Amino acid sequence: MRDMPKILLGLLIFVLLALFPVIYNAVTADAGTPPDLVIETQNVPGKSDCVIPGEEMRTKHMDMLMEWRNDVVRLDDRYYHDDHGRTFEKSLTNTCLDCHSNKDTFCDRCHTYMEVDPYCWDCHVIPQELEGGTR
Amino acid sequence: MIIDRRKFVRAAGLGVLATAAAPATKLLAEEQLVTDHSGDMPLKQPKPLTAKRWAMVVDTRKATPENVQKAIHACHHEHNVPEFDNSKDEIKWIWSEHFDHAFHEQDLHYIPEHTKHTPTLLLCNHCDNPPCVRVCPTEATWKREEDGLVMMDWHRCIGCRYCMVACPYGSRSFNFRNPREFIDEINPGYPTRMRGVVEKCTFCEERLARGKMPACVEATQDCGMITFGDLEDPNSDVSKLVRKHFSIRRKPGLGTQPEVYYIVPDDPEEHDEPTAHGEEEHS
């Protein structure tokens, strides 16, 4: 019992240390500037032309890609029919990257900002990077 | 031409905005969007090739070093198979061995020299009863029930290599290191793999889905060394071939039921024209 103050002090130091990153960010309060996403590719026909609305895509694309991947690889279900009756091949490189051919100014900017590192590109080839070398 | 149509659609879109309230016009606009998309994107769903049980017949009588190389190169290029300068890291989906080595358990001692050295293509047998599938702890490799292909999911494989231990044919390879820099010319239409996963021939499931024959079959079309088709269909080429000729499979005694059949090489002196002449004689 007489150790109580020591224990409490130790606990406090631990909690402060554990929460340091959170506190640091709260105090410095700079979330950085959200990235400026560019869809500058010639392939994009119109703004609302993505397979689902852009707003939704922002939060859902990772799940959707996982779902597509599963469908194609495991279920041999290769085509996606959207609400407008359009049909797309469920393919990151053949469908998504067809419009978003500027991976560096579209995918990468946001992923860098969010500090996520999807490993899709470890295997899936970005055709533009093959051709241009820099892109 | 594509640009023109796109312009047209944009104009149509603006038109929709102008007459925003009219549902009929909106419908029309949407329909045009559909048209647009099916025009400039490869949206025509190709008719896939299907079968109840895919099988392959390799006619070793037509196997020359050149033909065999054609098949190997077509496959390895198509699937981004890396080429290492050492056998330790080696990856191969389809490769060639001398006939007596490919069927080493037959102890083929007293057969014609020519037959012994006939280049014989080896690849995944897509067994009916695949031991690799049985041992996989994550179902990263599995048997597709519809057509019998032994499939691979490189997103799921944990790289335990148990399937390689269980495969009696040595058909599987492991990525001991990152393969990308060892691929001469990357085919953007197919993924590469990461270090740490197992890979093998898939009977070109991705090509079948697009209505195309496997790469090795297509590459050797002229000589007809490899025939691919549905063994459940009595009228398919593979069915006809195995009915007509004496063919063997690798290690049939293990009960795996391999689906790659080999028409055995025979003495070249008897068959100057292996195809026509030989077939007549046997039937």
Added chain:
Amino acid sequence: MIENALKGGKGYWTWIVILLAIIGIGALAWVRQFTVGLTTTGLSRDVTWGFYIAQFTFLVGVAASAVMVVLPYYLHNYKEFGKLTVLGEFLAVAACIMCMCFIFVDMGMPIRIPNVFIYASPHSMMFWDTVVLFGYLLLNILISRVTFQAERKGIKYGKWIKPFIILSIPWAISIHTVTAFLYSGLAARPFWLTAVMAPRFLATAFAAGPALLILIILLIRKMGTFDAGKKAIGQLSIIVTYAMAANVFFVLMEIFTAAYSDMPEHLNHFKFLYLGLDGNTTLVPWMWASSILAVISLILLFNPKTRKNFALLGWACVMVFFSIWIDKGMGMVVTGFTPSVLGDVVAYVPTLNELAISLAIYAGGALIVTLLYKVALDTRARMAA
């Protein structure tokens, strides 16, 4: 109780620092393997499993051997083992953790290991091996903790733990049986395709595990911390004797079957082990060393005079341990791949990187055993004082 691990003399701390240094070096080697790939090992397309999986297999045996002190005490009320059960269980805990580490470092995609549970595949023996090994680890942690807490308080352990103890006995058998099934159910590998695989694994386990336990007990006895008693050590040595005899018997049966049937696909593997095949004699000296150690150890063990001499018993146990380690830890796995499925002899030698990682895992196991034994034995010493 746990604070005992932090109090020790110079020797104790030197030992701990040495172990930590070995673990550190191994960790660096593993980082290299993780970033570059398994090309840093000696493994290849033809020899796909090697040193790691072999150590795993050997250590499953060590883990299972705890049953050899647990069973006589709890089922037959053999009192002499009363103080030993917890030591056996601690050894099992360390061995289980080492097993898991060896599996972990052998995976091409270690971060995907949870897939084994997410996509549980009961048709795979590897799935079952993971399940029984995890279960065995948990059982031993639970049982050793509960029984030792009771001992410390000077009371009898709660009745509720008894079913878990009883369960741990067949469970120990199961971990090594399922590990044998990993190998013995493969048509592709004639060397492993033998019904005697599981019984032989158990025989080697019940020889090598208790031999290791005897060695540790003799060492502790010398250090003066704890004396298990002549009777207990004597009984353990008899277990080692008969298990080793059974192991040698099984080996001879294997060799007879392969040699007399004279089927190349079976015999070639034994030729590779004991005579060399296609000019490859990598394992030959090792396997003969293993055989000679086995024979000498059996002579020492069967003779009551030498068996009861603790110095000679110690040496016999060292021989048993290394004879079995060579057989399982070096010969058994690699020979399954030699000759390969295409009949080729492909050489395999573990690389330094591979050995550094393996040594680090063994050091980790030694560290766990040291800490657990220190805690237990110091507590006992204080209670006795």
